[in-house]
Amino acid sequence: MIRLDVRNLTKHYRRGDAAAVRDVSFELPEGKLLALVGESGSGKSTLLRLIAGLETPDQGSITLDGTVISSPAAVTPPEQRGIGLVFQHHALFPHLTVEKNIAFGLRHLPRGERAAVIAPLLDLVGLPKLGGRYPHELSGGERQRIALARALAPNPRVLLLDEPFSSLDARLRQSVRDETRAILKERGATALFVTHDTGDALSIADRIVVLKQGTVQQEGAPPEVYHAPANAYVASFFGTCNFLPVHSLPHPSGARILCHVGPPGAREEAAGFGVWVRPEDLELVRPDKPDTLGGIITRVSFRGAYLEVTLRCEAAGSAPFDVSVRHHAPFMVHPGEHWAIAPRPRRHAGPEPTRD
Ligand code: ADP
Numbered sequence: 001m002i003r004l005d006v007r008n009l010t011k012h013y014r015r016g017d018a019a020a021v022r023d024v025s026f027e028l029p030e031g032k033l034l035a036l037v038g039e040s041g042s043g044k045s046t047l048l049r050l051i052a053g054l055e056t057p058d059q060g061s062i063t064l065d066g067t068v069i070s071s072p073a074a075v076t077p078p079e080q081r082g083i084g085l086v087f088q089h090h091a092l093f094p095h096l097t098v099e100k101n102i103a104f105g106l107r108h109l110p111r112g113e114r115a116a117v118i119a120p121l122l123d124l125v126g127l128p129k130l131g132g133r134y135p136h137e138l139s140g141g142e143r144q145r146i147a148l149a150r151a152l153a154p155n156p157r158v159l160l161l162d163e164p165f166s167s168l169d170a171r172l173r174q175s176v177r178d179e180t181r182a183i184l185k186e187r188g189a190t191a192l193f194v195t196h197d198t199g200d201a202l203s204i205a206d207r208i209v210v211l212k213q214g215t216v217q218q219e220g221a222p223p224e225v226y227h228a229p230a231n232a233y234v235a236s237f238f239g240t241c242n243f244l245p246v247h248s249l250p251h252p253s254g255a256r257i258l259c260h261v262g263p264p265g266a267r268e269e270a271a272g273f274g275v276w277v278r279p280e281d282l283e284l285v286r287p288d289k290p291d292t293l294g295g296i297i298t299r300v301s302f303r304g305a306y307l308e309v310t311l312r313c314e315a316a317g318s319a320p321f322d323v324s325v326r327h328h329a330p331f332m333v334h335p336g337e338h339w340a341i342a343p344r345p346r347r348h349a350g351p352e353p354t355r356d
């Protein structure tokens with residue numbers, strides 16, 4: 001069932017300004033986690049504010065469980081939407097204990113019934129004993145979990161999270177986002193979160209919507225946007241991606257297109273023929289190996305588990321171009337050496353793994 005349906009949404013803050021959000025459409029099915037990802041200024045917070053009911057759209061509509069809650073004609077007030085919010089700096093009330101913070105969202109319940117809701121939520125976020133603590137007595141990760149518990153307490157139909165991990169350091173971030181996904185899944189929550197961090201989006205979401213300058217570039221499952229980007233922008237946004245110019249070669253059977261990777265002729269260059277290849281899908285091979293593309297190593301960066309190697313490829317009659325390759329030991333390579341690149345053989349050729 002579609003919980004939230006965003007249709008052709010457009011929003012200008014001021015007449016004459018470029019649209020902050022332009023003709024954006026996506027669906028959020030019940031029980032799924034959707035990430036809105038894009039660089040700063042791409043319209044993520046504006047979309048969240050529109051969904052929360054804090055802004056009125058210029059065009060389009062937002063439908064929650066089959067009822068239109070936003071359109072240019074009418075906007076249901078935020079408090080009547082059944083939507084929960086978790087903000088960037090998880091804003092717990094500093095003068096209230098954890099229990100009282102969570103109870104804040106339960107004011108509609110008689111006092112006596114609140115404890116019965118709070119205890120299972122503290123269990124859910126793995127902090128059953130911390131109900132009496134104040135926010136300053138918690139670690140960053142614990143505060144994040146309490147903020148989540150507080151937002152989940154009133155059982156929102158949709159939970160909105162704005163950059164929920166941005167105040168956490170890199171080490172904590174990885175574990176907190178895994179925990180957050182596990183908690184939301186256990187609860188069966190329907191959630192939409194915005195982030196500028198592609199790692200957040202890839203590791204948490206069931207579906208990802210990629211935004212650029214207020215427009216949707218692609219919508220898909222994490223492996224789709226990573227391995228089958230819709231355009232050059234999406235390809236590069238999710239990490240280094242090489243554009244390798246290609247020549248097309250005639251194939252006698254006519255059934256396949258053969259590509260020769262290498263410097264383009266004038267005609268191909270004009271047409272922009274090429275293939276996008278991620279550094280981890282290439283490997284370094286001896287330069288005398290046939291059907292490879294040779295070059296000189298210009299940079300080797302140690303990344304811990306692998307080396308990020310830049311190869312400057314050059315051939316007669318064309319401008320040199322750089323290719324980035326992820327190289328795993330066993331052998332070391334150094335700047336100035338001649339090497340060649342080849343596609344890394346795929347270990348398995350099945351469909352991409354999917355999430356529930
Ligand atoms: P993001 O959250 O992806 O960084 P925003 O939705 O905050 O992007 O902003 C999208 C665009 O709308 C930006 O160009 C921003 O400057 C503009 N904008 C955001 N809020 C306002 C506002 N209250 N008034 C005018 N312009 C705004």
Ligand code: MG
Binds near residue numbers: 044045046
């Ligand atoms: Mg923002």
